[in-house]
Amino acid sequence: MKRARTDEAKEDRRAALLKAALDTFYEHGFRAARMDDIARRAGVSKGAVYLYFDSKDALFEALIEDLATPNIERAEAIMRSAPSFDMAVTQFAAFAPYMLQxxxxxxxxKILVGDSQFFPDVISNYRRNNLERLIGALKTLLTEAHARGEIDAPDADLTARLIVAPMAFAGMWQAVFGRDxxxxxxxxxxFALHAANIRKALRPEAPE
Amino acid sequence: MKRARTDEAKEDRRAALLKAALDTFYEHGFRAARMDDIARRAGVSKGAVYLYFDSKDALFEALIEDLATPNIERAEAIMRSAPSFDMAVTQFAAFAPYMLQxxxxxxxxKILVGDSQFFPDVISNYRRNNLERLIGALKTLLTEAHARGEIDAPDADLTARLIVAPMAFAGMWQAVFGRDxxxxxxxxxxFALHAANIRKALRPEAPE
Amino acid sequence: MKRARTDEAKEDRRAALLKAALDTFYEHGFRAARMDDIARRAGVSKGAVYLYFDSKDALFEALIEDLATPNIERAEAIMRSAPSFDMAVTQFAAFAPYMLQxxxxxxxxKILVGDSQFFPDVISNYRRNNLERLIGALKTLLTEAHARGEIDAPDADLTARLIVAPMAFAGMWQAVFGRDxxxxxxxxxxFALHAANIRKALRPEAPE
Amino acid sequence: MKRARTDEAKEDRRAALLKAALDTFYEHGFRAARMDDIARRAGVSKGAVYLYFDSKDALFEALIEDLATPNIERAEAIMRSAPSFDMAVTQFAAFAPYMLQxxxxxxxxKILVGDSQFFPDVISNYRRNNLERLIGALKTLLTEAHARGEIDAPDADLTARLIVAPMAFAGMWQAVFGRDxxxxxxxxxxFALHAANIRKALRPEAPE
DNA sequence: GATGAATGAGAATTCATTCAT
DNA sequence: TATGAATGAATTCTCATTCAT
Known part of the structure; x- marks a missing residue:
């Protein structure tokens, strides 16, 4: 393999290894995934992996770290920029299939669920910095729309979770049964139906 | 360990091994789970496991087989016996937390998701014989209620999946973050909120 | 299994176990042979084997012991009773195929060759008490015939071994390739040809 | 252990492993032989064996493959190059002790006999490609000498086997009792006596 | 920096032997 | 006596990690 002398080349190789790790962990699970396979898939020798990551564990942790942040920021941006709750829901319904497919x-x-037991801290951080933040952003949106009388959602936290649930459902379904x-x-x-349901379910009852 | 000489005692031991396997697979994942640990947790020796199951794979398959059937039958019974769609939703909302807790x-x-790659056939069967059957039962319920004008749910299949989604969400959440x-x-x-949302979202629009 | 209360019944069961052991050791070799198989083949439970033999090793030793003696005595009898060297060779040629088939x-x-390493003493005894005795008997026959001028065999020991060699050859061939x-x-x-060759090779040269 | 980086160094290590395997299988038999022992005897670690051979079975098969061919070719060469039947027998008598010692x-x-049950195909091939070929070469020699009137050997096949028999006898004797x-x-x-016997036994009878 | 040969801890599985019934 | 469930030592093979080249 050519040597990665420049910083850019190193960054590329690191990214290739993370992508290879993602696919390999997804296909085999953390324990069954072989470093050799990850290396080969990234077009690198076995030994070279250790020039970029200290260990298989470190590779896993770097992978989660790396993948976590971008998505959440995109989702937060959507919610903040939406002019109305309805618009936000519409955008969410369009965005979700894209994310999943x-x-x-x-x-x-799938990796987080399947291999969470090995990395309690990583998983705990992921929940706090990603899931709870996403739910938090949704809650803010709901609370403000509720305050404006746009929707009727007294329990913003649970409502947020119910809005998010189909993503978890469809994501796991995709991950587990996707090959079939x-x-x-x-x-x-x-998700279009989900958005419609949400809108209807949260619509304030017309006063008599 | 005392010897299991009667069929009943053997059945008990088999059940103990399956329970130990469930817990061990849940805690460590299939690959990382040690047969020795499963054995010890069930209070028998390493070798004894092989008196009841041919291999680690066979133990996994027996485990899924064993756990699959009872739940689905209970769920189907609930749906069939409910006098109205609203009642069914109410019962579902009460039943779900129990199932999850x-x-x-x-x-x-968690095991199904995390270790699905090792047993594609088992997973495929599980989907067909359990998940699709559950969704199918829900679809029937929805279709009939729709026909009676009780609800407005033109797409029964997707609606069924949206009803089920929070169970997947909460189940995975429980499995992954439950210790925290x-x-x-x-x-x-x-689930009470979910039931309320569903009822409201599916309520037929009053004709003008 | 019925209990073997009488001495005769015990002897029968012991013999059945030895026969089962012989076949199992032959088919799988000592190490690969399973006590369970031997027991089952003898129609006895695994535990019962240990009522008759202390261990797998003891079973092997008893087997060799048991099978060794009868053959050698028969062979010695033949050689002693033959009126002439030619007759002895003829009888040997007739007897050998029977023994082998x-x-x-x-x-x-095959067992002796394949598993000799585990039981150096057993093997050493077998050589001394069986093979060397057989060769010794042949040597006596040869020496006496030579003294009578019936044959020309100055080196009785090597001649005896050459006479015996085809039995070893054919026996191993049978044992190893017999299934094919x-x-x-x-x-x-x-063996008819062998006998003819021996007679001709040992025929005293007519004096000029 | 030093690393074998060149093809030649790898070939050397492969050969060292095969030699270690031969000795270990000979001493303990296939089943009782420990891969660890083979590795240690070849001066490498347990894992290194698997860099050269896929499994214990593969190691066995490679061993037979490796050892089979050279001998047979030498023997065939001897028989083809001998100017007369007598010379061929003389050379055989000189060659045999060398081969055996x-x-x-x-x-x-010993390995072929003792472990034949595990590898029926290997054993069957060995018979066809080595033993039968050797016997076949001898048959050709006998048939031609018979046709020339040099010897009297109407049944070339059986005669060939009788010529070869003492090698089998002495080889097994060596293998089984050699340590004693x-x-x-x-x-x-x-073998000198055997050659003399053969020559005399096959000498054409002087016509009356 | 990069390679891949070598290492050795670790885990599944087997089976002789024991012993409760 | 007879059984066969239970045990645990032993063995094959894997693969993360190291390090000579």
Missing amino acids: ETDLPKLM PEAAMDLPAL | ETDLPKLM PEAAMDLPAL | ETDLPKLM PEAAMDLPAL | ETDLPKLM PEAAMDLPAL
């Missing part, structure tokens, strides 16, 4: 999110979800064409789901339709 | 369902879910008290969720409240 | 001798040979019909040999013809 | 042939013979000095045989004398 075009990004590595389902793979990440028989199990395919129409995600855009699912 | 008092049974091994979340552990099973900070992450606790009020499941009865969550 | 109708008795367990080839199985015994393609490898079959016409043993009666082989 | 200076090469690994007896060890190979008390059991030593004078192989050069044995």
Whole structure:
């Protein structure tokens, strides 16, 4: 393999290793994943992996770290920029299928669930810095819309979780059954229906 | 260890091994789980496990087989026996927290997700014989209620999945973050709200 | 299994175990042979084997002990009773195929060769008490015939071994390739030819 | 252990492993031989063996493969190059003790006999490609000499086997009793006598 | 920096032997 | 006596990690 002398080349190789690790962990699980496979998939020798990561554990931790941040920031931006609750819900319904089908999110979800036991701290951080932050942003949105009388959602926390739930459901479904064409789901339709349901369920009752 | 000479004593031991396997697979994942630990947890020697199961794989498969059936039958019974759609939703909202907190369902879910790659057939069967069957039963309920004009749910399949989604969400959450008290969720409240949302979202629009 | 209360019943069971052991050791070798298989083949429970033999080793030793003696005595009798060297050779040529085809001798040979390393004493005894005794008897026969001028065999020891060699050859062949019909040999013809060769080779040269 | 980086160094290590395997299988038999012992005897670690051979079985098969070919070719060359039947027999008588005392042939013979049950195909191939080929070469020699009137050997096949028999006998004797000095045989004398016997036995009878 | 050969701890599985019934 | 469930030592093979080249 050519030597990665420049910083940029090093960064590329690091990224290739993380992508290879993601796919390998997804396909085999953390324990069954072989460093050798990850190395080969990244087009690098076994020994070279250790030039970039101290250990298999460190590789896993770096992987989660790396994948976590971008998504959450995008989601927060959507919620902050939406002019109304309805618009936010609409955008969420459009964004969710994309996330589940075009990004590595389902793979990440499966890895987090399947291998969480090895890295309690990583998992705990992920929950706090990503899931709770996402739910928190949703809660803010709900609370403000409720205050404006736009929706009727007295319990913002639980409501936020119910809004998010289909993403968890569809993501896991994708991750676990995704290879089986028989199990395919129409995600855009699912989330469009979900958005409609949410809007209707949160619609303030017209006063008599 | 005392010897299990009667069929009943053998059945008890088999059950103890399955319970030990469930807990060990849940805590460590299939690959990292040591047969020795499973044996010790069930109070028998390493070798004894092999008197009851041919291999670690066979133990896993027996475990899924064993845990799968009872739940689904209970759920189907609930749906069939409910006099109205509203009642069914109410019962579901009461049943879900129990399932998630008092049974091994979340552990099973985590194992299925985390170790699905090792047993594609087992996972595929589980989807067909359990998840799709549960969704199917819900669809029937929805279709009939829709026909009666009780609800407005033109797409029964996706609606069923949206009804089920919070169970997947809460189950995985429980399984992955359950040990962390900070992450606790009020499941009865969550499902009560979910039931209310569902009822409102599916309520037929009053004709003009 | 019925209990073997009488001495005769015990002896029968012991013999059944030895026969089962012979076949199992022959088929799998000492190390790979499972006590369970031997027991089952003898129609006895695993534990019962230990009522008759202290250990797998003891079973092996008893087996060799048991099978050794009868054959050698028969062979010695033949040689002692033959009126002439020619007759002895003729009888040997007739006896050898029978031994190789109708008795367990080839199985015994294979076991001795294949598992000799585990029991150096057993093997050493077998050589002394059986092989060397057989060769010794042949030597006596040769020496006496030579003294009578019936044959010309100055080196009785080596001659005896050369006479015996085809039995070793055919026995091992049988034991190793016997299952393969393609490898079959016409043993009666082989030994008839051997006898003829021996007679001709040992015929005293006519003095000029 | 120093690392074998060149192809040559790797070939050397492979050969060292095969030699270690031969000795270990000879001493303990296939089943009782420990991979660890083979590795240690070759001066490498347990894991290193698996860099050269996929499994214990593969190591065994490679061993037989490796040892089979050279001997047979040498023997065939001898028979083809001999100017007369008598010369061929003389050379055979000189060659046999060397093969039995200076090469690994007896060890190979013991392994083939003792562990034949594990590898029926290997054993079957060995018979066809080595033993039958050797016997075939001898048959050709006998048939041609018979046709020339040099010898009287109407049944070339059986005669060939009788010529070869003492090698089998002495080889097994060597392999099984070789460690015991008390059991030593004078192989050069044995084969010299055998050659003399063969020549005399096959000498055409003078016409009346 | 990069490689891949070597290491050795670790885990599944087998089976002789024991012993409660 | 007879059984067969239970034990645990032993053995094969894997793979993260190291380090000579």
